[in-house]
Amino acid sequence: MEHVDxxxxxxxxxxxxxxxxLAEAGLSVVVLERGxxxxxxxxPRGPAQLGRAFWDPAEGLYGMYDIWSFSDCDSVVASGLGGGSLIYANVMLRKDEDWFVHEQALPGGGYESWPVTRADLDPHYDAVERMIGVAPYPLSHPGFDGTLKTLAMRDAAAELGLDWRLPPLAVSFAPSPDAEPCQGVPVAAAAYGNLHGVPRRTCRLCGECDIGCNDGAKNSLDHTYLSAARHHGADLRTLHEVRRVRPRVGGGYDVQYVEHMPRGDDTAEDGDGPxxxxxxxxISCDRLVLAAGTYGTSHLLLKNRAAFPGLSAALGTRFCGNGDMLAFxxxxxxxxxxxPIRASRGPVITSAIRLDDGADGRGAYIEDGGYPEFVDYLAEGAAMGPGRVARFLLRRLRNIVTHDTNLSAEFADLIGRGELSGTSLPLLGMGRDVPDGRLRLRDGRLDVEWTAETSEDYFDRVRAIMRRIGDVLGAEYADSPPWWRRRVMTVHPLGGAPMGLHPGEGVCDAYGEVFGFPGxxxxxxxxxxxxxxxxxxxxxAALADRMCTRILETRAAVTAPVAKLSPIEAEAVPVGAAARPADAPEAPAAAADGPRAFAAGPQDEPSVFEGRTSLWFVEEMRGLLLPGPPGRAARGGPAGGFPFAFRLTITxxxxxxxxxxxxxxARAEGWIEADLCGGRRPLARGSFNxxxxxxxxxxxxxxxxxxxYDADGRPRTLAGHKEIQPGAPTRLWLDTSTLHARLLEGHVxxxxxxRAAVVATGALRILPSDLVRMLTTFRTAGPDGTAAVARFCRFFLGELWEVYGPG
Known part of the structure; x- marks a missing residue:
C-alpha cells in the first residue's frame, strides 16, 4: 500500500x-481533490459548457458548482483544484476581535464558544495575506475611480452614518506588489512558479469572479498555495474523490478513494456514455487532514463514524450559514x-459596511454585489415584458402600412436602454447568525436540520439596513426569491465538526486535531x-496555518511513541484513539472541574513558538483484577482474577x-485491555501525576x-496509584513498578x-522488558529537548533520593 507522511x-x-x-517542511504530501x-x-462560458458546470459524477457531471438543497436551506459550494477560491468573491477580512466570543448565550438556547482569540490568529492572518497577496480595491487610481457601485455604497453609508470600508481583496490589480494598478497587463510570476503554466493578467473589472477568472487576476489557491506546494514536492491529484477513512492499527490512517475518469477533455462531452x-x-498516512469543506468533511466523518469509536457527540453540531443574505x-x-450603478463593472465585491453587535441584533457585514456583463442581458430580457413586445409589433405593422423599411428605432426600443440592469445593485449580507443547526445522515445521505427562526432578529436587522441603503439610493428593495419562503441560501456553510476545549464541547481542539485521534x-x-x-x-486559512505550525512543532509526537510494536500492539487501535463507541450513551456535560481539567485548552497547549518544550514517553503495565471491592469474595471470572493491561502515552x-x-x-492517552471490559478499549481521557x-x-x-467506555458503552474509570514509601533502597523497584488499581463505575x-461503585480491584506491574522499552520511547518537541530530558531525569532521581536516600 502506498504510504506518505x-x-x-x-x-x-x-x-x-x-x-x-507540510510539503515546505519536507513531509511527503498527497492532496486528493475530487474536482x-x-x-x-x-x-466555462458558453451555454454548452455552463450547462455542464455542475458536480454530480453519478450523472456524468464533473463541473465546479456543487448545489445542495435541504429542507430549510440551500447551498452552493465548489469542486475543483483550489476549492472555494475558484468561485468566491475574493474578500479576505479578519474576524472581528469582539466576535471571538466565549460561552455566549444564544437566542434559541445553548451557547457559542471559540477556543481561540484574535491574538492567536493575527500572526497567521499576516502569513496568509502575504502568501495570497491582498490589496483593497484601488478606487483612487485612474481607471478604477469611476466604479459606480462602489461610490454608491460609499455615499449611502456616509448619509446613514455607517462604517464603510474597502476590504482586502485577493485580486491582482497591479502586475507586481510595488507597481501601480493597471487593467489587463501581465502579472509577474511568483518564485515558486505556477502549476498551470499559463500567463496571468491583472483584473479587467469584468465581474466574472464567481464563475472563474479566465484572466488569472484572482489570486486563487491554485496560483498561490497549491503552486507553492507542488514546487516543494506535494503530489496534487485531481478527480480523486475520498469515500472512506479509518484509523490504522499501530497509528496513522487509511484513506480509500476512487478516481473519476470523465470522457473527453471538454466539459460538454463528459456526459457522453456512462x-x-x-x-x-x-493510501495510508501518518497524518490525515480533512479539508473537503463543511459538507464534505462532515459527511466523511458521519459516514465513517463506526471506524472512529468514541468520536465526540458534538459531531454534526454548530451548523450555520454565516448569516448569508442576498437582496436587490x-x-x-x-x-x-x-x-447609474453598473454592478457588472468591477470585481464582484469592492466595498463593505460593518455593523457592530447591537440591541437590535448580532453583528454583520453588508457588501456590494456584482456579476458578469452577460447577466445584464438576462435582466433586461426578463424585464422586457409584454408591453414592450406589443409596442414593437404595433410599430412593425405601422411600418408595413407606411412602407417604412428602417426598423432601427423599433429594435432599439424593444431591447431598451438598460435602465434596470444599469441602475440596480445586489447586496450581500453576512454575519453572526445562530449556529444551532445539525448535520446528520438520512438514508445514507447528508441532511441539515436548521432554520432561520432563531436568527430572526439578525436577519431582520440586516434587511432593515439594506432597505435604508436602498432608500438613500432611491431604489426599490427586493428580497431574493428563496427568502419569500424563509429559506436561507448560503455560500458559507460552517460547522459540523466544531473545535472546542474538550470532547464535550467539540470534535477537535483549538488546533484542529480531533480529540482522541492523534494525527x-x-x-x-x-x-x-x-x-x-x-x-x-x-x-x-489562518486556522489551517496555525494548525500546521502546531504539527511541525510536534511532528515526532504522532509516530515516535509507536515506533516499535509488539505482536500484541500490532492488533491495537492507535494510541489515544477515540473515547466512546458511536452507539454509547452521550457523555454528561462537562463540569467546571471535569473534562476541562484533562483537556488542553489554548492556555494549556505547548507552543514551541512561545519557547515551551514538551516531553512524552510510553508506559505499559499488566496484572490481574478481582471482581468486587477489596475483601469481598470474587465471583465469576478466571481463578486469580481477570487479566488487565494498559498502554499509555504520557505527555x-x-x-x-x-x-x-x-x-x-501530565496527559495520559492510549488504551486498556481487559476481557472484563470487552477487550481493548481506547481511553476517552486520562491524567498522570x-x-x-x-x-x-x-x-x-x-x-x-x-x-x-466498555464494550457495552458503559463509562468506566481505572483509578490507580503507586506508593513510594520511605525505607530501604531495595524497595525502590517494587514500589515504582506496582500500581494499586481500582476499576470504578462511571467517569469518576x-x-x-x-462514593463510586467498585467493579474490580487488584494490582498491575511493569515488567523489566517493558521498562527497557519505555526508556527508548522518550521524545521531546521544542527548543533544547536534550536539556528538557536532563531536567526531567534530575527531578525524577532527586525525588527518589529524597525518599530512599540516607536520612
Whole structure:
C-alpha cells in the first residue's frame, strides 16, 4: 500500500494551506481533490459548457458548482483544484476581535464558544495575506475611480452614518506588489512558479469572479498555495474523490478513494456514455487532514463514524450559514433621474459596511454585489415584458402600412436602454447568525436540520439596513426569491465538526486535531464553532496555518511513541484513539472541574513558538483484577482474577511548568485491555501525576486516572496509584513498578472515589522488558529537548533520593 507522511483531502482554504506548509517542511504530501484543475481560459462560458458546470459524477457531471438543497436551506459550494477560491468573491477580512466570543448565550438556547482569540490568529492572518497577496480595491487610481457601485455604497453609508470600508481583496490589480494598478497587463510570476503554466493578467473589472477568472487576476489557491506546494514536492491529484477513512492499527490512517475518469477533455462531452471511475484505491498516512469543506468533511466523518469509536457527540453540531443574505436594490434614482450603478463593472465585491453587535441584533457585514456583463442581458430580457413586445409589433405593422423599411428605432426600443440592469445593485449580507443547526445522515445521505427562526432578529436587522441603503439610493428593495419562503441560501456553510476545549464541547481542539485521534485534523469550515461574521475564507486559512505550525512543532509526537510494536500492539487501535463507541450513551456535560481539567485548552497547549518544550514517553503495565471491592469474595471470572493491561502515552505539554507545579500533572492517552471490559478499549481521557505528596510523611505517589467506555458503552474509570514509601533502597523497584488499581463505575473524578461503585480491584506491574522499552520511547518537541530530558531525569532521581536516600 502506498504510504506518505500526510494526506490532505480537499484543496480549499484549509487544504491548500496545509499542503504547502507540510510539503515546505519536507513531509511527503498527497492532496486528493475530487474536482478538476482549471487554468486561466478553462472556465466555462458558453451555454454548452455552463450547462455542464455542475458536480454530480453519478450523472456524468464533473463541473465546479456543487448545489445542495435541504429542507430549510440551500447551498452552493465548489469542486475543483483550489476549492472555494475558484468561485468566491475574493474578500479576505479578519474576524472581528469582539466576535471571538466565549460561552455566549444564544437566542434559541445553548451557547457559542471559540477556543481561540484574535491574538492567536493575527500572526497567521499576516502569513496568509502575504502568501495570497491582498490589496483593497484601488478606487483612487485612474481607471478604477469611476466604479459606480462602489461610490454608491460609499455615499449611502456616509448619509446613514455607517462604517464603510474597502476590504482586502485577493485580486491582482497591479502586475507586481510595488507597481501601480493597471487593467489587463501581465502579472509577474511568483518564485515558486505556477502549476498551470499559463500567463496571468491583472483584473479587467469584468465581474466574472464567481464563475472563474479566465484572466488569472484572482489570486486563487491554485496560483498561490497549491503552486507553492507542488514546487516543494506535494503530489496534487485531481478527480480523486475520498469515500472512506479509518484509523490504522499501530497509528496513522487509511484513506480509500476512487478516481473519476470523465470522457473527453471538454466539459460538454463528459456526459457522453456512462460515468466512469476506477477504484477503490487506498493510501495510508501518518497524518490525515480533512479539508473537503463543511459538507464534505462532515459527511466523511458521519459516514465513517463506526471506524472512529468514541468520536465526540458534538459531531454534526454548530451548523450555520454565516448569516448569508442576498437582496436587490432595483432602479436607483437620483432626484427623479436614474442613477447609474453598473454592478457588472468591477470585481464582484469592492466595498463593505460593518455593523457592530447591537440591541437590535448580532453583528454583520453588508457588501456590494456584482456579476458578469452577460447577466445584464438576462435582466433586461426578463424585464422586457409584454408591453414592450406589443409596442414593437404595433410599430412593425405601422411600418408595413407606411412602407417604412428602417426598423432601427423599433429594435432599439424593444431591447431598451438598460435602465434596470444599469441602475440596480445586489447586496450581500453576512454575519453572526445562530449556529444551532445539525448535520446528520438520512438514508445514507447528508441532511441539515436548521432554520432561520432563531436568527430572526439578525436577519431582520440586516434587511432593515439594506432597505435604508436602498432608500438613500432611491431604489426599490427586493428580497431574493428563496427568502419569500424563509429559506436561507448560503455560500458559507460552517460547522459540523466544531473545535472546542474538550470532547464535550467539540470534535477537535483549538488546533484542529480531533480529540482522541492523534494525527487526524479538520482544516476547513466544518471546524468553526460558529459564524465568522465576515467572509470566512481568511479565517479558515489562518486556522489551517496555525494548525500546521502546531504539527511541525510536534511532528515526532504522532509516530515516535509507536515506533516499535509488539505482536500484541500490532492488533491495537492507535494510541489515544477515540473515547466512546458511536452507539454509547452521550457523555454528561462537562463540569467546571471535569473534562476541562484533562483537556488542553489554548492556555494549556505547548507552543514551541512561545519557547515551551514538551516531553512524552510510553508506559505499559499488566496484572490481574478481582471482581468486587477489596475483601469481598470474587465471583465469576478466571481463578486469580481477570487479566488487565494498559498502554499509555504520557505527555508533558510544558516541561518547565510540570516541574514547578506541585501537582506534576501530565496527559495520559492510549488504551486498556481487559476481557472484563470487552477487550481493548481506547481511553476517552486520562491524567498522570508524578511524585505528589502521599498520606504519610515522606511518602510520594504516582497517580493514574483513566476514563473509558466498555464494550457495552458503559463509562468506566481505572483509578490507580503507586506508593513510594520511605525505607530501604531495595524497595525502590517494587514500589515504582506496582500500581494499586481500582476499576470504578462511571467517569469518576478524584474526589468521588469513595462514593463510586467498585467493579474490580487488584494490582498491575511493569515488567523489566517493558521498562527497557519505555526508556527508548522518550521524545521531546521544542527548543533544547536534550536539556528538557536532563531536567526531567534530575527531578525524577532527586525525588527518589529524597525518599530512599540516607536520612
Amino acid at each position: 500526510a494526506v490532505v483531502v480537499g484543496s480549499g482554504f484549509g487544504g491548500a494551506v496545509a499542503a504547502y506548509r 478538476r484543475a482549471y487554468a486561466p481560459g478553462d472556465f 460515468p466512469r471511475s476506477t477504484g477503490p484505491h487506498t 436594490l432595483l432602479r436607483a434614482t437620483d432626484r427623479s433621474r436614474t442613477r 487526524l485534523y479538520v482544516a476547513d469550515g466544518a471546524a468553526l464553532p460558529g459564524p465568522v461574521g465576515a467572509n470566512p475564507s481568511l479565517t479558515i 508533558i505539554d510544558d516541561i518547565e511548568r510540570f516541574l514547578t507545579d506541585p501537582g506534576h500533572e 508524578l511524585f505528589v505528596p502521599g498520606e504519610t510523611a515522606g511518602q510520594r505517589c504516582m497517580r493514574y486516572r483513566l476514563h473509558f 473524578e478524584e474526589d468521588g472515589d469513595e
